[in-house]
Amino acid sequence: MSNVTTPVPVGPGTIPRVTRSARLQRHEWLAVLGVAARSMRGRIGLSLALLVVAIAVIGPFVAPHSATAFVSDLPFATPSGHYWLGTDVLARDVLSRVLDGGWLLLIMAAAATILGVVVGALAGVMAAYYRGWRDGLIMRIVDIILAFPAIVFALMLVSIAGPKLWLVVVAVAATHAPQVARVMRAAALDICEKDFVKAVELNKVPSGKIIRGEILPNLVTPLMVETGLRLTWSIIIIAGLSFIGFGLQPPAPNWGLMLNENRIGLVSNPWCIIAPAVLIALLTIGVNTFTDAVARVSIGVERRVDEEQIVMREELPGRSAEPVL
DSSP: OOOOEEOOOOOTTOOOEEOHHHHHHTTHHHHHHHHHHHSHHHHHHHHHHHHHHHHHHHHHHHOSSOTTOBOOSSTTOOOOSSOTTOBOTTSBBHHHHHHHSSHHHHHHHHHHHHHHHHHHHHHHHHHHHHOHHHHHHHHHHHHHHHTSOHHHHHHHHHHHHOSOHHHHHHHHHHHHHHHHHHHHHHHHHHHHTSHHHHHHHHTTOOHHHHIIIIIGGGGHHHHHHHHHHHHHHHHHHHHHHHHTTSSSOTTSOOHHHHHHHTGGGTTTOTHHHHHHHHHHHHHHHHHHHHHHHHHHHHTTHHHHHHHHHHHHHHHSTTOOOOOOO
8 A cells, every 4th residue: 555645735834635545554553463463373473472471470479489488498399289390499489480580571571672673763764764974874883783793792781780670671672773773774765755755845844743754654564573573582682691690680580590590400300491491482482473473464475365265255155255354
């Protein structure tokens, strides 16, 4: 669907009018999410992600013991009726620590993703719209940051001031922003050349309003895909930093930290490692699978399949037609 402007005289008191189809395109992301959630790939991904999120959110309220309490005299005790997943290296209940160890990881991952995507999107759109020396400056900064692997760049920032949680969020966001900026710049270059943007520019509308009102709304769909990808990486990087001691510090429960604390007892009680590792894996797989479904819809793959299924149902005798999204 392409944006089309209605030809009107451009003058001091006139504003180019955008047709109804152009306005609908700005809300197309709702349709994209709807089709993605109905696809098999999207249902699987969304179910896995929501399952882990539910465990992380509800878990602290239903945990049978305190996550930091010593409940047994035997470290790495095997599962029993009292301790369903056994005990860890310090004889704490593994199930309680698993249930209480995910909510902070989710909050930090979401915060790092939002911060990185917002900063990266603004930088990329500004580079695409203004061009010239500002484009060159922004993209050279992006190239410098991208020269470092994400985990190495995050470690460099965190090692300067110590393992503070806010610094971990900022460090992970800083690894996302350059990648988002490059993707959004490429997407915005085409939007900036559209007729509806040129028409608004002729009316002397401030550049800030053009970016907010005309360019960003048409980048929501690729931005959703990029946000899902960045969230997956945020979970992995933050869990990895916790594993090596740069995240949440003991004795607080954390899925990444649990992998590091209990790796020496993998043979005695493997559930100390399996439980948090499986939850991290399910969360990343779920988010990535749903993001892939959104990406397929945005390029028309799942949308075409969805429409073909509706057409097939319409052609079957005795079946009522269903409305096309």
